[in-house]
Amino acid sequence: MRIGLIGTGRIGSFHAGVLAHHPGVDSLVVTDPDAGRASQVAARTGAVALASADEVLAAGVDAVVIASATSAHAELIGRAAGAGLPVFCEKPIALDLPGTLGALREVERAGGVLQLGFMRRFDAGYAAARAAVRGGALGRLHTVRAATSDPAPPPAAYLPLSGGLFRDCLVHDFDILRWVTGREVSEVYATGSDAGPAIFRAAGDVDTAAALLTLDDGTLATATATRCNGAGYDVRMELAGERDQIAVGLDDRTPLTSAEPQGPPAPAKPWPGFLERFAPAYEAELDAFLGVVRGERANPCDGREALHALRIAEACELSRAERRPVRLTEIAEA
Ligand SMILES: NC(=O)c1ccc[n+]([C@@H]2O[C@H](COP(=O)([O-])OP(=O)(O)OC[C@H]3O[C@@H](n4cnc5c(N)ncnc54)[C@H](O)[C@@H]3O)[C@@H](O)[C@H]2O)c1
DSSP, X not given: OEEEEEOXXXXXXXXXXXXXXXXXXXXXXXXXXXXXXXXXXXXXXXXXXXXXXXXXXXSOOSXXXXXXXXXXHHHHHHHHHHTTOOEEEOSOSOSSHHHHHHXXXXXXXHTOXXXXXXXXXXXXXXXXXXXXXXXXXXXXXXXXXXXEEOSSOOOGGGGGGTOOHIIIIXXXXXXXXXXXXXXXXXXXEEEEEOOSOHHHHHTXXXXXXXXXXXXXXXXXXEEEEESOOTTOOEEEEXXXXXXXXEXXXXXXXXXOXXXXXXXXXXXXXXXXXXXXXXXXXXXXXXXXXXXXXXXXXXXXXXXXXXXXXXHHXXXXXXXXXXXXXXEGGGSOOO
């Protein structure tokens, strides 16, 4: 297969490496408005760097992977789908609901394939948690605690284009909460703090956020995120039921130290970032996409799934702005 990759920044250059080494990929073409970045990635992976997204779409590719800045996703999805090409796109589809719904309409009009990059669905821990919840091993689930902590803020230039902490970061927790529990979020109550680095205040964003989410079966969930966790990259989910409780992301690399004198030792090699922590999941999601393109498997995360996660993020932003609980029915879904 010949694959086109649009956007060769942090995650795009990682995807380029995965695609270049995949046995099902015969050739890879890449592009980025930062031509030097695209050339570097091409040189490292054996790909061919092209001058623009237009050139990629016209290069006889079988499918397109979009890893550009979020602000460009919706338009690129529409163009690729309009060209009849299956699309894998990094989350989120767009910075807002109208942009998301517009892109979904374009894909549906074209009868195309759109897979979103919620890679936690391909992580072994989350998959085991899903099996435990759905198989009844925990008994009736009553509490879920989800947490995402980045070790350090992204570059300041990334923030205004990111959509904010709820849409950019916590959207992963919202997606995986639905995927693991099989339930929908019915209400949120969220807040955030910009007391940390000034770049967040300058971007109108928060560096730390918390949301209380009520699921449609009464299960209570919390989701927290921060961009300022000096201990390392920490992504966890704890699920507690009447019979048992389990944790995803709890191992000898979890950047968490027990305060107990007899507790386990501090992690010798805490996870430094998302590329290390989720490398196998990123590989698996692209492998799945290639399987979808070949028609061998169903789409594991289509655009409507991404819309559900974004609606939760939108509800959280509304809750934070208006300082009140927000029902998901308040957020448009079509
Ligand atoms: N799934 C995940 O875990 C994960 C992790 C990181 C980033 N992401 C997502 O991936 C996307 C990229 O994030 P990043 O951290 O790599 O950002 P980045 O800033 O490192 O890279 C973005 C790249 O997109 C390029 N770009 C900007 N506008 C473009 C356009 N119109 N067309 C093509 N390319 C364009 C930029 O030049 C840059 O090289 C974001 O949407 C982000 O939400 C997902």
